[in-house]
Amino acid sequence: MLTIIPKPTDIPSDNSTRMVMDELDRMGYPYQVRFLEAIDPFSDDLSGATIWACGIRQNGHNFESLQALSLKNRIINSPESIVTCASKVMTSALLVQHGVPTPATFFTESRTLAGKFIQKHTKAVSKPVYGFDGVGIHLVESEAELGDPPFYLQEYVPNDRDFRVFVIGDKAVGAIMRVSDHLTHNIHQGGCGSAIEIPQEMADIAVRAAQVVGVDYAGVDLLSCNGSYVVLEVNGTPNWHCMQAPIPRLLAEYLVSQDQKK
Incomplete structure (x- = not known):
């Protein structure tokens, strides 16, 4: 049963x-x-x-x-x-290892090295290693703006929206576009979601991301970047707010x- x-x-x-x-x-x-x-x-x-x-x-x-x-x-x-999926570090490591497109990522306890990463990319997004619902994510433009270590940083990809693709098994079954006027577009942070058709490239990248972290089903979050998509994270216990798919x-x-x- x-x-x-x-x-x-x-x-x-x-x-x-x-x-x-x-x-x-x-x-x-x-x-x-x-x-x-x-x-x-x-x-x-x-x-x-x-x-x-x-x-x-x-x-x-x-x-x-x-x-x-x-x-x-x-x-x-x-x-x-x-x-x-709960660990952004392990998720990013698997995405990189398997060639799934994702923003340049850096993880360190060294404030100096973190500062050099920010300087290299002009600005970076700082995220908690174990975070959810978009809490604790903020933009940093200098070493002085960093909080306490460890520092999980990703290059800032300019955007005004993101996408969540719901994957079950080996198929992308639904997707939404989330829009907000701030850095994170998470529904829990005030983002507005609307259902979209899933472009084939987006579907392929989302399914690949779910596969490399080993989930049966997932919510895969992506950004549009240089005519393609990059994966931000994979949620192993996802909600399906605003999805039109059943x-x-x-x-x-x-x-x-x-x-x-x-």
């Missing part, structure tokens, strides 16, 4: 887990709901199950519990891939297909 771990941040007006469960109900496919806080991976009888973690808290308990459960179960997305139904169908492979 499919086991579902609800997203901790779900609220009645924005309940991602419920949307997918409604689709499973329409399909007549059985599932059970469990909460990580109430699961002891050493004594629980979950074994050989397909477990969908719609979202988890970024803490040691949730990560470690999923990791232990993955020894005897198929987790979607895998704990390893969720951890990878993401909950597509996700439900994917979960069923994976569960039936066992």
Whole structure:
């Protein structure tokens, strides 16, 4: 039976887990709901199950519990891939290693070296290593504007919008353009999203990015750059705000297909 771990941040007006469960109900496919806080991976009888973690808290308990459960179960997305997506450093390293276009990136504890990177690119975007919803991202134009180390920096790519592509399996199934009057265009930071058709090049880059970080499904964030696209990050527990594509139904169908492979 499919086991579902609800997203901790779900609220009645924005309940991602419920949307997918409604689709499973329409399909007549059985599932059970469990909460990580109430699961002891050493004594629980979950074994050989397909477990969908719609979202988890970024803490040691949730990560470690999923990791232990993955020894005897198929987790979607895998704990390893969720951890990878949570780390901007590891995500960027994988993108670079596999040749996926991404802005020039620098990671250091040295304020002097960080300052030289900023000087080289005139300005840079400083981001927290473990961040979400666009929090803590700001533009820096000199070493003096840096906060505390470590410093995760990317070259500034001029833009007035970004794109989120929703990938399931090996297919880009939906995309939105997010526009705002500030540096980050995240919906949680006041950006406005609208659905768009997915250009083939954008779809190919987004699918490749999801594959190299090892996720079953993802929200891939991109910028337009020099006539093509660069990947900013890959979200392993994505929302699908403003998507016109039927993401909950597509996700439900994917979960069923994976569960039936066992």
